[in-house]
Amino acid sequence: MKVDNTAPAAVPLAVEGGEGWRSRDGFNLLWANQPEPDRAPITAATYRLCRVGAGECSTGTLGGEGVSEIPDLTVPAPGEWEARMWRTDAAGNVQPENASLPVRLRYDPEPPKIGFEGQNPADPTRVSVAVSDPISGVAGGGIELSRAGSGIWQALPTALESESHLVTRIEDATLPAGEYELRADASDRAGNLATTTERTDGQPERLTLPLRATTSLAAGLLERHKIAKTVRRHGKRHKVKHTVTELLPSRTVDFGTGVRFQGSLSDGGGGPVAGATVLVFSHPPEEEETQVATLTTGAEGGFEYAEKAKRSSNLRFVYxxxxxxLPTEAHAEVLVHGGSTLKVSKAHVLNGQSVVFSGKVEGSPRPAAGKLVELQVLLAEEWSTFETTRTDPGGEWSIRYPFKRSCGKELFIFRPDVPGEASWPLLPGTGPRVKVHVRGRPCPG
Structure with a gap:
């Protein structure tokens, strides 16, 4: 005869599939009965369900020799519940104090409530969707945009704020103008999904782009030149010159020339936008674009930027x-001729003597192998190249030239020519002229 008067001890309790939220009411509670040959076998399990944070509880018992699970246990209502379990053996020993540690049973059958909120005139590109889920809470969601009638939806970057709002922004500066439909979805922690195309008042959510007011920016290079105009005075015709100022989209200048850019920013009605920030970016050939200035528009919406032209560049003015x-931008281009300084070691020489021409190429970056320079002489009113060289890394160059065929007195005029190259960010250009007087024997005959 065997005697057992000890109640079964507590064992760890688990929920099949984990203790997370679920949308179906049905939980399997599992545990393991350890072999105890000297004890009476387990014949029943009792569970207690209590709503978390409240005193609402219910109890049930499941019998069966060696029982090790309570299958498809349902909770009384949606929400979060705690379950404990204790066992009874064949000798009738049972002790509720030996209940397992609690496990959570979380059940939410309802999808979130969701609806678009009205636009804020002070922040029209912000789209907000009110979402709520009183049981399991909102897990996340998304907002989509579609051109009206297209049937093609584009997902927008969406953030969940304070578990109560899905928020995105519409890039109305890059999307084509027109009417657009919006759609939002939200899921809760139990996996329930809600979708809507309506506002909280039940009306369809549609927006007409652009949402922000349009702006316009004009910019160009300032150029002043004189023109002649014929006028009549006292019955006679006179030519009068006056200065005309033009704003050009592109201008070609010599190296080192001071250039001025002017522009204006206006609203959709043509009125000036004062006190606005305009960024200036420069993009030379074969280089990355960089910001070079930050400007502020004046009372009439105007702005100005000046620089020394040292390389060809496309300038972008950005509001x-x-x-x-809305943002806007304008472009202006300055094209710059390259050049070189020039000096000669002697301005007066005898035939048979040599001079050294030297100079420095203006502008950078120069080709890795040095910048090509051509030395030219003026012959019969045409420039002719007679020597070439390349600069050193610092841009300097020199050429020694002997005069061997001069007779009598001769005057030669020289200049440097800086041709264009693929890795040179400037246009072809020339440099200053120098004169060399050469005296030789009397010319024959």
């Missing part, structure tokens, strides 16, 4: 917009 106004 980045505000929460209520």
């Amino acid at each position: 980045q917009g505000t929460a209520t106004s």
